[in-house]
Amino acid sequence: MSSASVREILSGRVAAGTAVTVQGWIKTRRDSKAGLSFLAVSDGSCQDNIQVVAPNTLDNYDTEVLKLTSGCAVRCSGKLVASQGKGQGMEIEGAKVEVVGWVDDPETYPIQPKPHTMEFLREVAHLRPRTNTFGAVARIRHTIAQAIHRYFHEREFFWVNTPIVTASDCEGAGQMFRVSTLDMLNLPRTDKGGIDWSKDFFGKEAYLTVSGQLAVEGYCLALSKVYTFGPTFRAENSNTTRHLAEFWMIEPEIAFADLNDDANLAEDFLKYIFNAVLNERGDDMKFIADRVEKSAITRLEKFISAPFERIDYTQAIDILKKAPKKFDYPVEWGNDLQTEHERYLAEEHIGRPVVVMNYPEQIKSFYMRLNDDEKTVAAMDVLAPGIGEIIGGSQREERLDYLDRRIQQFGLNPDSYQWYRDFRRYGTVPHAGFGLGFERLVVYVCGLTNIRDAIPYPRTPGHAEF
Amino acid sequence: MSSASVREILSGRVAAGTAVTVQGWIKTRRDSKAGLSFLAVSDGSCQDNIQVVAPNTLDNYDTEVLKLTSGCAVRCSGKLVASQGKGQGMEIEGAKVEVVGWVDDPETYPIQPKPHTMEFLREVAHLRPRTNTFGAVARIRHTIAQAIHRYFHEREFFWVNTPIVTASDCEGAGQMFRVSTLDMLNLPRTDKGGIDWSKDFFGKEAYLTVSGQLAVEGYCLALSKVYTFGPTFRAENSNTTRHLAEFWMIEPEIAFADLNDDANLAEDFLKYIFNAVLNERGDDMKFIADRVEKSAITRLEKFISAPFERIDYTQAIDILKKAPKKFDYPVEWGNDLQTEHERYLAEEHIGRPVVVMNYPEQIKSFYMRLNDDEKTVAAMDVLAPGIGEIIGGSQREERLDYLDRRIQQFGLNPDSYQWYRDFRRYGTVPHAGFGLGFERLVVYVCGLTNIRDAIPYPRTPGHAEF
Numbered sequence: 001m002s003s004a005s006v007r008e009i010l011s012g013r014v015a016a017g018t019a020v021t022v023q024g025w026i027k028t029r030r031d032s033k034a035g036l037s038f039l040a041v042s043d044g045s046c047q048d049n050i051q052v053v054a055p056n057t058l059d060n061y062d063t064e065v066l067k068l069t070s071g072c073a074v075r076c077s078g079k080l081v082a083s084q085g086k087g088q089g090m091e092i093e094g095a096k097v098e099v100v101g102w103v104d105d106p107e108t109y110p111i112q113p114k115p116h117t118m119e120f121l122r123e124v125a126h127l128r129p130r131t132n133t134f135g136a137v138a139r140i141r142h143t144i145a146q147a148i149h150r151y152f153h154e155r156e157f158f159w160v161n162t163p164i165v166t167a168s169d170c171e172g173a174g175q176m177f178r179v180s181t182l183d184m185l186n187l188p189r190t191d192k193g194g195i196d197w198s199k200d201f202f203g204k205e206a207y208l209t210v211s212g213q214l215a216v217e218g219y220c221l222a223l224s225k226v227y228t229f230g231p232t233f234r235a236e237n238s239n240t241t242r243h244l245a246e247f248w249m250i251e252p253e254i255a256f257a258d259l260n261d262d263a264n265l266a267e268d269f270l271k272y273i274f275n276a277v278l279n280e281r282g283d284d285m286k287f288i289a290d291r292v293e294k295s296a297i298t299r300l301e302k303f304i305s306a307p308f309e310r311i312d313y314t315q316a317i318d319i320l321k322k323a324p325k326k327f328d329y330p331v332e333w334g335n336d337l338q339t340e341h342e343r344y345l346a347e348e349h350i351g352r353p354v355v356v357m358n359y360p361e362q363i364k365s366f367y368m369r370l371n372d373d374e375k376t377v378a379a380m381d382v383l384a385p386g387i388g389e390i391i392g393g394s395q396r397e398e399r400l401d402y403l404d405r406r407i408q409q410f411g412l413n414p415d416s417y418q419w420y421r422d423f424r425r426y427g428t429v430p431h432a433g434f435g436l437g438f439e440r441l442v443v444y445v446c447g448l449t450n451i452r453d454a455i456p457y458p459r460t461p462g463h464a465e466f
Numbered sequence: 467m468s469s470a471s472v473r474e475i476l477s478g479r480v481a482a483g484t485a486v487t488v489q490g491w492i493k494t495r496r497d498s499k500a501g502l503s504f505l506a507v508s509d510g511s512c513q514d515n516i517q518v519v520a521p522n523t524l525d526n527y528d529t530e531v532l533k534l535t536s537g538c539a540v541r542c543s544g545k546l547v548a549s550q551g552k553g554q555g556m557e558i559e560g561a562k563v564e565v566v567g568w569v570d571d572p573e574t575y576p577i578q579p580k581p582h583t584m585e586f587l588r589e590v591a592h593l594r595p596r597t598n599t600f601g602a603v604a605r606i607r608h609t610i611a612q613a614i615h616r617y618f619h620e621r622e623f624f625w626v627n628t629p630i631v632t633a634s635d636c637e638g639a640g641q642m643f644r645v646s647t648l649d650m651l652n653l654p655r656t657d658k659g660g661i662d663w664s665k666d667f668f669g670k671e672a673y674l675t676v677s678g679q680l681a682v683e684g685y686c687l688a689l690s691k692v693y694t695f696g697p698t699f700r701a702e703n704s705n706t707t708r709h710l711a712e713f714w715m716i717e718p719e720i721a722f723a724d725l726n727d728d729a730n731l732a733e734d735f736l737k738y739i740f741n742a743v744l745n746e747r748g749d750d751m752k753f754i755a756d757r758v759e760k761s762a763i764t765r766l767e768k769f770i771s772a773p774f775e776r777i778d779y780t781q782a783i784d785i786l787k788k789a790p791k792k793f794d795y796p797v798e799w800g801n802d803l804q805t806e807h808e809r810y811l812a813e814e815h816i817g818r819p820v821v822v823m824n825y826p827e828q829i830k831s832f833y834m835r836l837n838d839d840e841k842t843v844a845a846m847d848v849l850a851p852g853i854g855e856i857i858g859g860s861q862r863e864e865r866l867d868y869l870d871r872r873i874q875q876f877g878l879n880p881d882s883y884q885w886y887r888d889f890r891r892y893g894t895v896p897h898a899g900f901g902l903g904f905e906r907l908v909v910y911v912c913g914l915t916n917i918r919d920a921i922p923y924p925r926t927p928g929h930a931e932f
Contacts, residue, residue, distance in 0.1 A: 025893050044688050044689030045622050072893050073893040100722070101864070101893045102893075103892050129689060135688060138624055149612060159611050161607075161714060161922060162922060163922070178645070178647065179644070180643070181701045184653060185660070187650060195650050215592075218592040222595035224489075231627075233631070246630055256489040256541070256566070400570075420592075426575055427537040427566075428566075428567035456627060457628065457629050
């Protein structure tokens, strides 16, 4: 008697006629007049359930089988046979149904076998992975994460886990969370009345990182190809469906590389990830396309099928100025592109992903490489239909004198960047990289409309759950 | 002219006679009287360097090649030939050596081509990946991380990224870091003089997680096999070489499983990881064995070769009481095992890894399953020669009435655990899991003596770097 996952069984790896045991949870129970109960059992290994046919000859048929409700845990043993119902699936002729865990008060169990709103499911986040939708999201999220690691590993990149608690605001990217063990009711003070941070855990002010990029550059300039994949934090009080205070970022960094290499990597990377999802999560993607977002599969296929367009920021401004469309935000050389502009470019004008390159220097970060025109920097954004900006990257300023000028121009404290300057003093090389949010990818692939549905335990703003 | 990594070239994937370009950094330069310079070039893709032979007929031989020092960045093109020197390696007959980045003031460059102390290298953490030792550590760390993800993926586990910022102290495991955006100089107060946390970012007190286990259980009870791999935090002011305030944890959780299944998983998992390192990082492990820890390879081979021993805690106490050895800490049923006890068991008494099972209930966490004797819980520790405890795990208490008793016994607030109780109310099943520290694995594999050398940017206690 072999125990097998539902995925193994449904994929045909277990021969018909084999005696099998499956363990999982009841999705639905249906009783026929012929004295059979049909149990749809899920173990979460895939989207589809296995059907277990339990005859009324079972000892516990009346006392237990007929009382099974959605969510009950069972262990079912029987013979695997070709299903007599619709399709050519396999089912288990149930010789034995053992109830492992009942559902306490089935009437009030939050996960009923019926559609629930996403809002409701966010309130029972600890139970929502039991639904078809969030089972699919969890498996797809896993598949994306695996594909990310695999993509880089196969190409000789090394994963670097850069510090989460940090004393530096890496790129001035928004407000940071403070990390402290001081007793807030008895804060140590300096002579001048400020907080005496030397008494705090790290002996200085400490924050949650907003990006691992600057730190990972040091590894890039030793190992050539590296990436981060870890959590980052932004304390922006933006109550939107597109922002999270805590999110995972992927940040590859490549040495001996310029902005074109960076754009090549971004394109190849995204296509690899989407391909992996389509290949490895067919059942979940079909469910998503049927129930969540009709275009979920076709838009990934389209994304993969054609080369990305590449245009300069300056060209993009020209296109937008000539667009037969009114925008809410003004189109002006020197302004950053807004989501409406990005979506127009990718969706309407070009009709496929586009890399916009070489942005005005004053709207981009200090570490980006100044172009020869001294007006633009070697920055890029990848814009995609249906989501807008999905990747932001740049070639880094590898020339010390230029970097120093930029540090001064941005009003940063050069003392805080001595270690970063060292990378330019010792064997500097052209290098480039990009960053993208893991949850943005999940949202896009799963056709979600609220980014809080892309994380295992959603937080509403102003509320840290669990 | 193909550009290739040093790893590709040295692995024999590029045929002799091929024109190649390598890009990397000078490790050493040696000049022969015959008018040749031998450049050892590393791009960090592997431990070994490629030798580039630069003849004095190069245009820039006197002006540049002879001025190259350790750390300079170069691009070298030439023909790949079998090395005439020691061994059968490949080398590049240098037709062209282009200097990409000089080393500013070579005399004071911290990474000289000579041995450095670990203490010194911790002070220049941003440059230490350029050394042979920390290059090896970085590549091995990557290989371990990849092997972890691959191990679980191949066995149908799903990765779940549990919350980093949390409102609950998951297992009471030591002091937590507070996360806040409040202005410390103007803290909002309640009527009663306390801090008004409702004004903070999350509307309540928030902390950095100490473990993802409780949260991941919810996914286990829907997807059957899951794991976390992410950062966790402990604000313990332990200035030791074995503790970090910030470290990455791996926490698998399996449904329909008991303590024996858990021990099986732990053993299989560790052996897989060590096997992967030996297979995939031969050159780095050889370096580690030559320069850092002589037994690095043999102890992993030994670890893999035999089944783990399994004993009960009660047996372990008997063994320790009869040991022909004096311990600093008393051996008494009901006390936790100390490192000296653990190492005696694994190293001297048994001589290979041992799983100690079924600990006294009062020294273990509230969520562990009470055994029928009502004196012990289904907890286990994996102890290994050379490191002591490497994994801690347990079968979880899946019975609601028992869990409620334990919550009360431990003085915990039941209201904070309603969501966790739900897992026992709705389709509960026996389940088990374990946790292990990623950096402990790195320390063990790389033969390091200070855990701060297992992370990319080391922190000394009381000091958050970068």
